[in-house]
């Protein structure tokens with residue numbers, strides 16, 4: 001099919017996620033047919049830098065030879081077999097490797113069990129259900145039915161994960177369908193303590209994104225907050241669920257964000273980068289204490305009755321295993337550190353001086369560039385996306401915050417191009433005139 005034929009069919013047959021289709025029909029969005037390294041190519045042969053890692057999930061670049069080979073080799077064995085009543089080598093080996101790299105802290109029992117699913121929303125949904133059932137089994141007369149979540153949090157789009165979502169634009173519509181939660185202000189440990197003191201015995205778990213709330217527009221937590229939440233959850237016997245779906249696999253400069261504050265959660269969800277951005281796979285990691293709560297004779301019905309058809313899919317597990325091998329063999333986390341520093345310098349040099357940029361928030365390779373206020377209908381974040389596209393980069397805004405989150409494998413010269421294109425796109429779209437004096441760039445919270 002020609003690009004025009006594909007576009008016509010896209011408009012008549014496809015409903016895109018998070019998209020107002022009425023505007024979509026008037027836009028010529030690129031139709032991506034292949035990708036390599038940090039670049040994606042459309043059906044007209046145009047090349048674009050993948051500035052958001054294909055929605056935050058690509059890690060080692062597109063068509064990484066190692067991951068390609070692992071998926072192909074798995075295809076010669078079996079594409080899918082179930083985890084319900086059976087097992088397979090990939091899921092077993094991956095569980096072992098995931099637990100080996102999971103956050104650890106001295107004097108604290110590590111995460112020791114892996115429950116698979118297919119995406120970040122389900123990984124969180126599972127963590128919430130596990131926390132709920134764990135308390136129900138321990139205290140059948142108890143009333144721990146509520147969850148604490150942070151304002152502006154995002155944990156996915158299924159009803160359970162929406163119930164603990166704090167972004168009104170996405171979540172308010174569904175409020176009558178949702179279960180009860182208690183929303184607290186991010187960064188306010190004292191406020192959280194008040195809630196736990198007053199209602200602790202009604203709360204099953206707290207769920208949060210560690211260090212940075214991605215979908216909120218890269219909202220940064222103050223140093224020590226994650227650690228403080230861990231201590232409060234311990235004090236009030238509330239399970240701590242950490243959603244590392246966006247932050248996991250190197251995004252913040254360490255393998256997991258939790259490491260930076262020496263925190264081991266009771267439950268941890270991972271997805272996006274787990275397969276290097278190749279295939280849908282997610283996991284919910286649990287400590288032995290949580291796991292053991294579900295043990296009992298069959299007729300006690302402590303079984304965790306939850307599982308998806310494609311849970312632990314072998315092709316996806318093969319991609320994930322290869323992804324973790326690349327982390328190790330290519331020293332990805334070490335190699336990332338100079339690029340994180342360079343990204344900081346480039347933002348300061350090229351983006352901060354633009355007069356229509358209000359602030360830059362960054363944690364490792366997660367960057368949010370907030371524009372000054374424009375009328376809602378101007379859709380300025382979107383205009384920047386269009387201007388960047390014309391110049392050869394794919395970026396996607398969250399409202400009027402332009403997100404930069406390239407693959408960890410991006411080369412230094414590609415990173416320079418990406419930031420330069422973004423600067424030009426912001427200047428062109430917002431009609432910024434002469435650059436103003438350099439503004440301060442928020443320091444990256446990279447590991448010491």
Ligand SMILES: *Cc1c(COP(=O)(O)O)cnc(C)c1O
Nearest residue numbers: 119120121154155156214245246
């Ligand atoms: C993307 C994201 C999710 C949802 O993951 P899906 O795979 O899109 O369901 C959950 N939590 C966080 C922090 C995310 O960034």
